[in-house]
Amino acid sequence: MKRVYEIGKRYIFHTYVKNDAERPALRESQKAYPVSTLIISFFIFSFVGWGWEVIIHLYLDHMFVNRGTMIGPWLPVYGCGGVLIIVLLRKWADRPGKLFSMILLLCGTIEYGTGLFLETVYHARWWDYSDSLINLQGRVCLEGLLLFGCGGLFIVYVAEPAIHRWVQRLSGNVRALLCISLLTIFAADFLYSMGNPNAGFGITM
Template identity: 35%
Template sequence: MFELMVYFLLFIIYSFIGWLTEIICIMITAKRFSNRGFLIGPYCPIYGFSALIIITNLNKYYNDPLALFIFIVIVASIMEYLTSYLMENIFNARWWDYSNKPFNINGRICLSNALLFGIMGLILVYILNPFISHLLFKANETLIIYLGIIIFINFIFDVITSFNIISKIELTINEIRKDYTDEINNIVKSILLQKSFLTKRLIKAFPNFKSINKTIKNKINN
């Protein structure tokens, strides 16, 4: 139980670091604050999952930084691509689009991001994880277990609440249209921004959000 909670807390910590990194990047490039992530809380699970995969499966390349870097890039790219693909197929909406960036694959991943993730992964393996893991494994077991349970309950509540919000954006038709236009996307955003605070936060967090179906207006207004 203790070890399980340690890894869960590592997941939460790295999800938070990923969320913080996203915010800093947006503040630098767009000169604005944006609460990034699908969830309400300050974490981006894709970073947490990727970090766990890296620290549990790629340690054998610890003494070969180049190989480690390459595999981190591969893992991060697969995770980002799968997340984009699954979110689009579940909710019929695309939450980010790298089509305007060079060396992209279907607008879901791009080379510049992949290389950045590779660098972040090296920092994780060589600097962050040894320090953070040591602290958690040396901490009081009872404290870690109770802290993990409390955070887990809060995390599950966050997931349920966030997916309930996202479900309002879901587009349910038999044939997914790929020829959506900027006009449709702008209409969708304007409708969503009239909804609850949490819905507004989600849309503002993903300004490149693109819907695939015009009928979203009816879905949201129901």
């Protein structure tokens, strides 16, 4: 009887008491990030995405290719995807399976919609997955989505908390100056690129 009591006590402790002690930390990780963190995160993700695609072309084609429609070293589709993952999907951080599935859905929607928009406006394709085994009209493909899914998990569990801690160590004036400077340069690039989109190797008309 005493053994049954001890087993029951341990079960209650691990199921309720221990879990309750861990839940506040989980809720802490789901608090909304400041706007400054999201803005800086947008540019970090945009730059990392641009660098990732540049490296791919350096490896496959042995040449530097400025990816995307803009002049600067950023791909806003990656920045938007990363920030939306943080804002919309981080609430499922305690359910990795569901989080991964939602990241696939979100990133697939963003990539497909962006590709369709660019084709409609500029009558050109900045990427084409038609040669991939599983793809949807060449705008998204399964292997790409799986990479985005893994990248999204890395953002939620590793990258964004680290970025947030770094941003919060900066003074308020430095954060404001950094955000305003990046947004000003980006806006100028965006407005110019709307009428003069970057076009070159890898872009099909």
